Amino acid sequence: MADAVRVLLPVLLVLVVLLVVRRRMPVVFWWLVGYPAVALRVLVSYRATMDACGLTVPASAVRRATARMIGRQAAPVPPRHSFPRPTGSGLVMRLRMAAGQAPEDFAASADRLRHAWGAHAVHVRPTKPGRLELRLVGWDVLAEVRPARHRLGDGPLCLPLALREDGVWHVRDFRTVPHELILGATQSGKSVYLRNLLCGLARQPVVLVGIDCKWGVELAPFAPRLSALADTPDRANELLDVLLEEMEARFRLIGLRSGAGPDAVLTSDVWGFRKRCGRCRSWSSSTRSPNSSWPRARTTRSGGRDGHQAHPPRPARPCGRHLPGGVRAALRRRTGQGRHDAARSALGPHLPPRQRRSVGEHGARRHLPEAALAATAIPAERPGVAVVGDSSGGWSRVRSPHLTLDDAAAVCRDTAALVPELPRLDAFRPTVAVEAAGPSSSTAAVPTARPVTE
Secondary structure, rough: OOHHHHHHHHHHHHHHHHHHHHHHHHHHHHHOOOOHHHHHHHHHHHHHHHHHHHOOOOHHHHHHHHHOOOOOOOEEEEEEOOOOOOOOOOEEEEEEEEOOHHHHHHHHHHHHHHHHOOEEEEEEEEEOEEEEOOOEOOOOOOOOOOOOOOOOOOOOOOOEEEEEOOOOOEEEEEEOOOOOOEEOOOOHHHHHHHHHHHHHHHHOOOOEEEOOOOOOOEEEHHHHOOEEEEEEEHHHHHHHHHHHHHHHHHHHHHHHHOOHHHHHHHHHHHHHHHHHHHOOOOOOOOHHHHHHHHHHHHHHHHHOOOOHHHHHHHOOOOOOOOOOHHHHHHHHHHHHHEOOOEEEOOOOOOOOOHHHHHHHHHHHHHOOOHHHHHHHHOOOOOOOEEEEEEEEEEEEEEOOOOOOHHHHHHHHHHHHHHHOOOOHHHOOOEOOOOOOOOOOHHHHOOOEEEOOOO
């Protein structure tokens, strides 16, 4: 009896430690236990699993003739595969498809492969003609997302903002696609995404301009890093006019530097865009439509040519009442070039009908009805989960790392020295309350969105 207890006690202790490691440190548990077990299961049952899923092809004539000579039946041939290579969240295999097979066949059998190999999810991605990548995910990586430990992407304005469900980071490159459109219901994680975006851009020497027509309730905590902040529709109109003046000045400078005249810099599609937009209505009153809609549309349409990066001023229902029709159409067309992040929508079952129509129209236009259904099926108890699509027709669920408002405001205060000097925006520079000396000096300052000239 004592010998049995002496043997069972270490075994139980090891099991308890493994359970704790699996819950607290899933990456460590995957490398110690998960990867060896799943890789061995895949290698042993690969042929039988592929045959059961209908992913095999008949044997060649040579193999059939050889099998008849020795009195055996030629077995179906599965696709050739590489050795399972471990990753931080699963494993990856490269497959060489046989003649007559397509990546859609493997994507349709992904759920069957997941159950057969005991993985959390299986994702299929074609790499080149005749070859594809089979990625197995060991656990739910979207349950708890942590910030990336190392910098992903090359160059400025390239930010890892969310983790995809296949364990790969979704990197947002504003130089490739300078425009973005976000859809989401209330309490769906839009603010967390905005905090990650602002903290990533705040560490770089770029001009950040905010338009928050709800009296700065969303962007006021980040005022130390903002070069300009408009908190009312009237101030937004004035700020957009100043941005247009800055953009036109840069266009003329570019034209002079390139040898062309200043009137030949802007092409006709920019100047004629106002006529094609028609009569755009503003978010508050139709009397402001020529003063607010047209500058926003023009900045969105041509801002990427001289370094301006257009982003929705506040990611709250931009396809609804916050943007007029012409500007909304411009953003949708611009986001269609390259990677398209407009389908980022942690919507849940409480999605308003207006946004349901917006997501449905986006899915139909992009041939992504499955993505639209997946966005509306996100549970309400998991905020921050979203759907990101691209122009190639693919889509994936993503989730941003949780970032509190205090931490994001602290990053903006620490990087306040990186605010570039732009004299045109001095009148819109938000003022920040001076921190009082003493123990309470570590608390966040309360910014006010008022110009320094007042």
